[in-house]
Amino acid sequence: xxxxxxxxxxxxxxxxxxxxxxxGGQQAAQKDNNQxxxxxxxxxxxxxxxxxxxKLNSLLKEKESSGQAMIxxxxxxxxxxxxxxxxxxxxxxxxxxxxxxxxxxxxNNLVVKEVADxxxxxxxxxxxxxxxxxxxxLNRVIADMKADGTLEKLSxxxxxxxxxxxxPPAVTLPFQPGDVPLRIAVTxxxxxxxxxxxxxxxxxxxxxILAEIGKRLRCSIEVVxxxxxxxxxxxxxxxxxxxxxTVVPVEKKAxxxxxxxxxxxxxxxxxxxxxxxxxxxxxxxxxxxxxKK
Amino acid sequence: MDTIYQIFIANGAFATxxxxxxxxxEISLAALVLGTLLGAVLCFFRMGKNRPMRFLxxxxxxLVRGCPVLMLLMLLFYGVLAQSGLxxxxxxxxxxxxxTAAHVAELFRSSIMATDFGQVEAARTLxxxxxxxxxLVTLPQMMHIARPVYQSTIVNLIQWTSVVGYVTITDxxxxxxxxxxxxxxxxxxxxxxxxxxxxxxYCVYGIFAWLEWRDKREVAE
Numbered sequence: 129x130x131x132x133x134x135x136x137x138x139x140x141x142x143x144x145x146x147x148x149x150x151x152g153g154q155q156a157a158q159k160d161n162n163q164x165x166x167x168x169x170x171x172x173x174x175x176x177x178x179x180x181x182x183k184l185n186s187l188l189k190e191k192e193s194s195g196q197a198m199i200x201x202x203x204x205x206x207x208x209x210x211x212x213x214x215x216x217x218x219x220x221x222x223x224x225x226x227x228x229x230x231x232x233x234x235x236n237n238l239v240v241k242e243v244a245d246x247x248x249x250x251x252x253x254x255x256x257x258x259x260x261x262x263x264x265x266l267n268r269v270i271a272d273m274k275a276d277g278t279l280e281k282l283s284x285x286x287x288x289x290x291x292x293x294x295x296p297p298a299v300t301l302p303f304q305p306g307d308v309p310l311r312i313a314v315t316x317x318x319x320x321x322x323x324x325x326x327x328x329x330x331x332x333x334x335x336x337i338l339a340e341i342g343k344r345l346r347c348s349i350e351v352v353x354x355x356x357x358x359x360x361x362x363x364x365x366x367x368x369x370x371x372x373x374t375v376v377p378v379e380k381k382a383x384x385x386x387x388x389x390x391x392x393x394x395x396x397x398x399x400x401x402x403x404x405x406x407x408x409x410x411x412x413x414x415x416x417x418x419x420k421k
Numbered sequence: 422m423d424t425i426y427q428i429f430i431a432n433g434a435f436a437t438x439x440x441x442x443x444x445x446x447e448i449s450l451a452a453l454v455l456g457t458l459l460g461a462v463l464c465f466f467r468m469g470k471n472r473p474m475r476f477l478x479x480x481x482x483x484l485v486r487g488c489p490v491l492m493l494l495m496l497l498f499y500g501v502l503a504q505s506g507l508x509x510x511x512x513x514x515x516x517x518x519x520x521t522a523a524h525v526a527e528l529f530r531s532s533i534m535a536t537d538f539g540q541v542e543a544a545r546t547l548x549x550x551x552x553x554x555x556x557l558v559t560l561p562q563m564m565h566i567a568r569p570v571y572q573s574t575i576v577n578l579i580q581w582t583s584v585v586g587y588v589t590i591t592d593x594x595x596x597x598x599x600x601x602x603x604x605x606x607x608x609x610x611x612x613x614x615x616x617x618x619x620x621x622x623y624c625v626y627g628i629f630a631w632l633e634w635r636d637k638r639e640v641a642e
Binding site (some may be wrong): 205206207208210211214230231234235295313316317318319323324325326327328352353354355357358361362364365366367368 | 436437440503504589596601602605
């Protein structure tokens with residue numbers, strides 16, 4: 129009798145689920161795709177801290193070409209975005225090419241699609257505005273590393289020359305007991321640029337850059353791990369001295385105005401919170417779409 | 422099977438997950454002890470005769486219970502205690518203890534209110550002191566009434582700690598996210614993480630079930 133009761137309840141739940149999915153899931157998604165006769169593309173993007181999802185979508189709406197509209201949904205981290213893609217909440221995720229390669233190497237169901245007239249995002253360091261000396265030091269080291277080919281060598285070793293399924297090698301960060309270390313916040317959310325290895329140690333291209341900076345500035349480096357959404361607060365509250373950041377480049381003629389970015393119409397300071405200053409960029413990467421095959 | 426091995430065990434992943442788990446348990450346990458003690462003090466003032474203290478504690482409880490624990494944590498870590506030099510884990514324990522205390526205070530209050538005050542009056546008539554009446558009459562009944570909700574409070578507290586990644590602490594959730602990003606297998610990894618959290622919760626349920634079983638056995642004897 130109890131088994132019968134349990135089976136009836138389970139069947140009822142399954143039926144209710146099926147009805148709910150039927151009402152709000154697939155059909156609603158199809159309806160979205162055909163609103164106003166336009167093909168709406170739902171794209172996932174990592175959260176921009178200085179530009180709300182609504183604002184970005186309104187900017188995109190202003191600039192959209194006829195016949196194709198894009199709706200952007202923000203995700204705090206890559207895992208959440210990947211699950212949204214798997215669940216069909218978004219049709220593609222717009223991420224960096226290096227990260228996309230790392231992802232598709234490990235997931236055969238996904239494919240990289242080039243974004244037409246794609247923008248190149250720049251990677252740089254974020255420091256507190258008042259830390260002008262640190263900003264200047266970092267800029268100097270970045271310029272030196274660019275000039276002597278170190279940046280190119282590291283990007284090859286840790287990003288472009290990675291074999292399929294291979295993780296970037298571990299890096300030993302300079303640390304002298306008694307030193308006041310330069311505390312750098314990492315998220316571990318963006319492999320192979322920023323990841324945490326199985327043994328819990330920070331690794332990736334960004335970490336390799338850190339090790340080089342530590343050597344050149346002759347200072348100890350301490351890695352502080354924080355969730356992506358907490359980076360700005362970590363910096364401004366002096367829990368870390370440097371954070372990794374990306375900036376959206378604008379076309380030269382746009383002169384840093386709010387529109388005119390290739391592909392995505394996003395202001396350059398879309399992800400730069402108040403009180404933060406950015407260094408020169410040390411790396412740039414294409415932005416691509418990752419979608420299901 | 423190989424995927425699961427690669428995600429959760431290979432290259433020291435298991436040890437890293439265990440470290441994360443230990444951090445979660447440490448924060449939860451310390452916050453629970455501190456929060457329960459503070460909650461008892463709050464409850465004492467909330468039910469006391471001192472009117473200003475009663476209002477003050479009522480205000481504190483309303484404020485903290487209505488505030489998401491992540492915001493309280495970030496407010497303490499990045500604001501109020503930013504320059505204190507306290508370790509992130511200490512700030513986290515403090516934040517969760519403050520939050521738990523508000524819930525525990527209300528839990529204790531409702532449990533005391535659910536006991537029969539006439540029994541305390543009877544005990545006092547029989548010559549019990551106030552403390553004796555509380556310890557021997559109210560407390561055992563109150564603990565019995567509070568137990569199921571207190572158990573839920575503990576499980577909730579363990580789940581609340583999953584936000585400590587925002588304040589530079591690498592707990593179980595953070596380790597799971599790191600693993601998901603590294604392996605690019607978020608579904609399996611998060612499912613694994615969920616199973617670990619459920620297992621911790623069932624340990625808590627198990628302890629309370631054992632306590633209940635022990636009580637019943639004592640009554641039967």
